[in-house]
Amino acid sequence: MSARTRELFALIPVALLVTAGFTAVLIANSDQLGNLSFLYGAYFLALCVATHIVIRIRLPDADPFLFPLVALLAAFGMVMLFRLDEGLARDQANWFVLGLLLFSATIIFLRDYEALERYRYLIALAGFILLILPRFLGHAVNDAYLAIDLGPITFQPTELAKICIVVFLASYLNERREVLVVGARNIAGVVLPPLKHLGPLLVVWGAAMLLLVFIRDLGSSVMFFGAFLALIYVATARISFVIIGLAMFVVGAYFFAHTAAHVQQRFDIWLDPFDDAGGSGYQLSQSLFAQADGGLFGRGLGDSLVQLPACHGDFPDRCAILPAPHTDFVYAVIVNELGLFGGAAVVLIYALIAERGFKTAVLAEDGFSKLLATGLTAIFALQAFVIIGGVTRVIPLTGVTLPFISYGGSSIVANFVLLALLLMVSDKARRRVRLQSETRV
């Protein structure tokens, strides 16, 4: 069975799952069953099959599982949003379509992703501008500058910036990795990169710190810096570089934690969310309560308590038993309604996507492709970890989106572009493998 046929067959259960999910929500909400859920399921399948055809034509050898896995996440997200608010689900469906269009456009118009290498400094600059833009054009949400208003929609440039930064780092590190390793000196038992090549790395560190200060978002900085360290490690095979980088980040973050009140507060909440469960710790403690309420199997789709019944107060936030259920805390809603099994399924899907992504990196031939696939996969996987980790109190809570699941246009569109690049690397790598095995036969 060809890779594409496998992909096509994998999409069918996903579409069935969407249908089942919508059905469950409809039953829970209205006690009646029309053909609406079948209609939604059919739309979803049609969109996925159309995209599948684009992949079939342009990237026939690409990894067969990545797209169905992403579709599965999107299906999860759409059902959860539909369950929370039909309006949100409709918006998200529009973004999903736009994401698929941009995905196809990337595949069709960017004929050779290696061309990106030539524009790496331009791309780096674009990424940097995207990152700091909200500070000048946007407004602070929860004290962090992440979004800018573009008329009726808000746009989160960090989502696109992460791709730019990864492309730049992959290209840059691919070129410099030899000198970074060869020129490394052992100083007092610590292997340090040569000083003159240290500069750009310090720039990246500085950028991550800048993110903390400027955008004031710990989540994005952890994500960016994590991807950076992952790439350094893969490029140079020096764990010492990673440790140095990590130490620098921790020192910087520690410093800002003590100077920026909001970072300090995040840490305090993380250490004891119940200390001020009615105030600053409200969100996190409610998230944990929602998960506890879910138990092993969950309460069933549509049966989670998200709002207080008939609550109209001066603080609408206090009416929410689970605040931000469609964005930051969508994972808590999933655990509440589908239980530990549902939560584990979501984590497993991300792990499988990471596995396919890293597999692509392993199969890729040249350094740039390897690093690009590694970087894209790492930043995607880390993003999922940062937000789920925040919601489950593994790490302090920060506001990044749960890729493909939580509500947000920029996130879904950017992650589809990320997926397109990953599939392009995969297509090239797997075609080579296929041709090699064919010539051998």
Next chain:
Amino acid sequence: MNRQIVKLFGFIVVLYALLFGFTSYWSVFDSDSLEANSANRRPLLEEQQIRRGTIFADDGRTVIARSTPVGKGNNKIYVRHYPGGPLYGNPIGYSFVERGRVGFELSHNDELVGNKTEFLSVLDELQGHQQEGDDIVSSLNPAAQQAAVNGLGGRRGAVVAIVPSTGEVKAMASIPEYDPNVVKNSKAFERLNTDDSAPLFNRATQAGYPPGSTMKVVTATAALDSGELSPSSTFSGRSPIEIEGVPLSNSGGEQFGTIDMTTALTNSVNTWWAQAGEKLGNDTMFKYMDRFGFNQKPQLDLPGFQLSASGIYQGARLLDASDRIDIGRVAIGQERLRVTPLQMAEVAATVANNGELMEPRLWSKVIDPDGRETRLDPARQSKVMSEDTASKLNTMMQSVVREGTGTAGAVSGIDVAGKTGTAELSPGVNDAWFIGFAPASDPQIAISCIVEHTSGFGGPTCGPIFKSVAETILSGRNG
């Protein structure tokens, strides 16, 4: 680079394993403590939407507490009503979302809201059942409860009536009482909570009173069952005598010669029993007190914070046999001894039940929404004394009611065994006690009664209350 990529994937897997670990911790392993967290409103909100089970009296018809729906659709909630008003306020307690819950309503909450194991509730959900509470038939008897309250007649105190062979509590009255229906109202609750007479305090299970001479039943048990003394053993009954260097007198300074145990119990001779207590010593006395359930919280199905242990207290600390204790005065219910009315009812019930103490229970039957019944399976708490000891004590206690201090507890046509107690708090102010059971030949009910801060004595004050409650229960059984 490939090796590094594989290691990186391994690292991501470790991170994700952490996510899985933490999710399982919150959702399964730590979920009970999270659900009990006071900042968590979910359990309250959800329970409001569950039809809470009805609590019936022992006849299975009289409603003690029921929930009625208010509103409809998704906003439908259930509100608790107590048709009996203050009659069962203590011990049943109350359950309101605004106020929380106490008493029987709290200790039997899981049944009343229909909480089951995770597995069973999943089965129910699959079958589309909505969670519904179980009904509970309590052991409380409306007529006996009413007789107890009427008997106390507004005087502060408590009455507890227990079926000796099963431990079922037929009456548990605590005066002053309160009406659980008004607790919903914040102002009314505030008033109840700050009232000096402490109506929310369940005197039957929480109050520590000096037991006075009712304690002599415990002392007699220790003396007879340990073999140290027999009903015919003698001590001098003169008054006063020195106990631990302090003179001790009989009630009214009454003098007795050298008398046996039966006479000493019948006339409640303090000096006789103090000497007996000193002969027995700390270890034997504690051994039997422990067997009766002293020095630990009673095994009753009420919340732990509404139960007090009976024993010898130094401040809030329970003393043990190794502490310096005037055991002679413990033997006659003085010293720093503090007991609950429930504990003394258990003492009477134990003698009545041939020396076996049954765990006291306020419930008799649980009925789930499908009509399946679970009946109380009476459990023995301890074997306090031999049947022979119990039988000797029974005989002696009958003599107390027939010709001694407890004649006011006599029920016509039925032989009653009992013991009076009068703990003098200050001159002319007593805690008046009566404990006993009837019929002595075939005990159906064991009762303890206390009236606080009265000028009267145990027999005349509590005897008639005992009589009235016992008659009510015995006539109910016959009829």
